Amino acid sequence: MKNPLLLALIFVAPVAWPEADLAGFWQHEKEPVWIEMRPDSAVGVVVRNDNRRDRVEFQVVTDLTATDKHNVWAAQVYAAQLQEYRNARITLESEDLMSFTVKVGFITRTVEWQRVSEVPNVVKGE
Secondary structure: OHHHHHHHHHHHHHHHHHHHHHOEEEEEOOOOEEEEEEHHHOEEEEEEEOOOHHHOOOEEEEEEEEOOOOOEEEEEEEEOOOOEEEEEEEEEEEOOEEEEEEEEOOEEEEEEEEEEOOOOOOOOOO
């Protein structure tokens, strides 16, 4: 009787692992922007933006849901140039590299984010 329970736990437990791996702080590949991915709340929130301080606490990712593929999520990601949310695929490429891929018409754009252990403090006087 213990074997079926153990087998069920083996198949159920890994489903939650990818979401836990996505959680944390991430820095944009080229811009001085940091976000915190909060899979438990299904959002990604800007925690620092050196170019647009008014964007702090802005939800750049909403409706985050795991897909049936390992380390891949579906979400709505804010496309600043379009000033609207667009369907996106979020992929955990490795433990420290996440990508957002958004397709608009024939154009596909991917933005990479590097995991950081913490967000740097803002220097006083900035």
